[in-house]
Amino acid sequence: MALLPYVVAIPLGAAFLILLVGRRFKASSGVIAVSAVFCVTTLSLRIASMVATGKILCFKMGNWQPPFGIPLVADGLSALMLVIASVVGLLVTIYSVGYIRVYTDRWKYYALMMLMIAGINGVLLTGDIFNLFVCLEIASIATYALVAYGLEDESLEASFKYAVMSSVGSCFILLGIAFLYSFTSTLNMADMASTLVSHRTDKVVYFVSALFMMGFGLKAALVPFHAWLPYAHSASPSPVSAMLSGVSIKVLGIYAIARIFYNVIGITPAVQSVIITFAVLSMITGAVLAFGQKDIKRVFAYSSISQIGFIALGLGISTPLGLTGAIFYLLNHSLFKSLLFLGAGSMERITGTRDLSKMRNVIESSPLTGYATLIGALSISGIPPFGGFWGKLLIIFSCLQAGRPVLAIVAVGVSALTIAYYFKALVPALFGNDAAFRVAGIGGKRITFAMAAPMAVLAVLTAVAGLILLPGTANTLLKGSVAVLSSGIGYAESIFGAIR
Numbered sequence: 001m002a003l004l005p006y007v008v009a010i011p012l013g014a015a016f017l018i019l020l021v022g023r024r025f026k027a028s029s030g031v032i033a034v035s036a037v038f039c040v041t042t043l044s045l046r047i048a049s050m051v052a053t054g055k056i057l058c059f060k061m062g063n064w065q066p067p068f069g070i071p072l073v074a075d076g077l078s079a080l081m082l083v084i085a086s087v088v089g090l091l092v093t094i095y096s097v098g099y100i101r102v103y104t105d106r107w108k109y110y111a112l113m114m115l116m117i118a119g120i121n122g123v124l125l126t127g128d129i130f131n132l133f134v135c136l137e138i139a140s141i142a143t144y145a146l147v148a149y150g151l152e153d154e155s156l157e158a159s160f161k162y163a164v165m166s167s168v169g170s171c172f173i174l175l176g177i178a179f180l181y182s183f184t185s186t187l188n189m190a191d192m193a194s195t196l197v198s199h200r201t202d203k204v205v206y207f208v209s210a211l212f213m214m215g216f217g218l219k220a221a222l223v224p225f226h227a228w229l230p231y232a233h234s235a236s237p238s239p240v241s242a243m244l245s246g247v248s249i250k251v252l253g254i255y256a257i258a259r260i261f262y263n264v265i266g267i268t269p270a271v272q273s274v275i276i277t278f279a280v281l282s283m284i285t286g287a288v289l290a291f292g293q294k295d296i297k298r299v300f301a302y303s304s305i306s307q308i309g310f311i312a313l314g315l316g317i318s319t320p321l322g323l324t325g326a327i328f329y330l331l332n333h334s335l336f337k338s339l340l341f342l343g344a345g346s347m348e349r350i351t352g353t354r355d356l357s358k359m360r361n362v363i364e365s366s367p368l369t370g371y372a373t374l375i376g377a378l379s380i381s382g383i384p385p386f387g388g389f390w391g392k393l394l395i396i397f398s399c400l401q402a403g404r405p406v407l408a409i410v411a412v413g414v415s416a417l418t419i420a421y422y423f424k425a426l427v428p429a430l431f432g433n434d435a436a437f438r439v440a441g442i443g444g445k446r447i448t449f450a451m452a453a454p455m456a457v458l459a460v461l462t463a464v465a466g467l468i469l470l471p472g473t474a475n476t477l478l479k480g481s482v483a484v485l486s487s488g489i490g491y492a493e494s495i496f497g498a499i500r
Contacts, residue, residue: 004059004072007043007082008122008135010036015114022107029107030097033114037090040121044079044086051079052476058127067188071127076480078124080327081255083477084334085124087461088246089117091454095342096239098450099349103237109149115142116243120251129177129264130187136173136219136252140166143248147236158228158235165228169218176211179204193264205265212260213274220253222312223281226305233301234354238345241297245304246338250330254311262485267318275316280410282309287417291424295354296344299425300337306414307333307380313411314395322398323482329391331478332465336376336388339458343373346447346455347429359429368452370430372459377426379462381419387465 014036022029057074119139126132148159183204184195218225233241261267286306293299314326346369348354363370379386399408
C-alpha cells in the first residue's frame with residue numbers, strides 16, 4: 001500500500017529540511033514540523049479507516065518479495081497505535097511552538113522531534129525484526145538528545161543515565177535478534193513466526209525470550225528496569241515528557257512486547273507469568289514511590305511506571321477481555337498522561353517552579369491549565385465515567401474471569417493508591433488558596449495559545465475516550481487490535497495472505 005512509506009518518509013524529510021533551513025529562517029522550523037506531523041496524522045487516519053474494513057495493508061520496499069525484502073505492514077494493532085502516536089505527536093508539536101520559545105536553537109529541537117516520530121512510526125509499520133531495531137534506535141537516540149535539550153546539569157545527567165540503560169536494553173534486543181536469525185535464517189517477522197511454530201520449546205527460544213523481555217521491558221520502564229524514567233521525565237522539556245510517556249514507552253516497549261511475544265514467538269504460560277510478575281511489581285512500586293515526590297513531573301513519572309503495569313497485566317492475562325482492557329487502557333493512558341505532562345509544563349511556566357509545595361491556586365490563575373490537568377488526573381485515577389475507569393475495570397474483570405482474584409485485588413488496591421497520591425499532589429496545587437502562595441506572586445506568566453489549544457483538545461479527547469467502547473469505527477479498530485493479538489502466530493498467514 002503506497003501510503004505506508006510516507007508515514008515514515010515525511011517526518012524524516014522534515015527533519016532534513018529543518019536542518020537545512022532552520023538556522024537561517026528560525027520561524028520556519030515550527031511550521032515545517034507541525035505541517036509534517038499534520039500530514040502524517042491525516043495519512044494515519046486514512047490508513048486506519050482502510051484497516052477498519054478488515055484489510056491488511058502491505059508495502060514491499062524496493063519491490064522485493066517477502067521474506068527477502070523489508071515489508072511495511074498495517075494491521076488492526078499497528079493502525080490503532082499509529083493513530084494514537086500521530087494525534088499525540090501533532091498536539092505535542094503544536095504545544096512545543098509556544099513552550100520552547102525560551103530556548104535557543106529551536107530548529108535542533110524540531111529536527112530531533114521529527115526523527116523521534118519517524119522512528120516510532122517505523123517500529124509500528126515494519127514487518128522486519130531488524131528494521132524494527134533500527135527504527136527503535138532512531139527514536140531512542142533522538143530522545144536521548146531531547147532529554148538533554150535544556151543543557152542543564154540535571155538534563156545532561158538524566159540523558160546520560162537514560163542513554164546508558166537504554167543502550168544496555170538495545171544490546172539485549174540486538175543479541176536476541178541475532179540468535180533468532182541464526183536459528184530461523186530470516187528476519188521477516190511473519191516468516192520467522194512460521195518457522196518457530198514447531199520450535200517454541202527449544203532452549204534458544206527461551207533464551208531469546210529472556211533477552212527480549214529484558215530489552216523491551218527496559219524500553220517500557222517496567223520494574224525492575226525503570227530507574228531511568230523518573231530522571232528523564234523530570235529533567236526533559238514537558239513536550240518531550242509527554243511524547244516519552246504518552247507514546248515512546250508504549251511503542252518501543254509495550255507494543256514491541258505484544259508484537260514479538262504474541263505474533264512472532266508465540267505467548268506461553270512461562271512468558272505470561274513473567275509479564276504478570278513485572279506488571280504487579282510496576283503497579284505497586286510506581287504507586288508507592290509516587291507518594292513521596294514533591295516534583296510534579298516525578299509524581300507523573302512514577303505514575304507512568306505504575307499505570308504501564310496495568311497495561312502489562314492485561315497483556316499477561318492474555319484472555320480476549322484482558323487484551324481489550326490492555327489496549328483500551330493504553331489508548332486512554334496515551335491521552336491523559338500526555339495531557340498531564342503538558343499541564344505540568346504549563347503549571348511550571350505559570351508558577352516558575354515544579355515543586356508542589358510551592359504551587360497554590362493554579363486553577364484561578366489559568367483555568368484551562370487547571371481544569372485540563374484535573375480531567376487528566378480524574379481519568380488516570382479511574383474515576384467514572386472517564387475512560388481510565390473503564391480500562392481498569394476491564395482489566396480487573398479479566399483477572400476475575402481468568403480465576404486470579406489476587407491480581408484483581410492488587411489492581412483495585414493500586415487504583416485506590418493512585419487516587420490518594422493524585423489527590424495529595426494536585427488538590428493543594430490547583431485549589432489551595434494560601435495567600436502566601438498566590439501564583440501571581442510566584443511566576444505570573446501566561447501560557448500562549450499554542451500551549452493552550454493542545455491541552456484543550458487532549459482534555460476533550462480524554463473526557464470522551466470512554467465512548468470508544470460503543471459500536472463504531474474506533475471500536476472496530478479496538479476489536480481488530482485484539483483480534484491481531486488473539487490470532488497469535490496466525491499473524492504470519494494473515495500477512496502472507498495479504499501480500500499474495
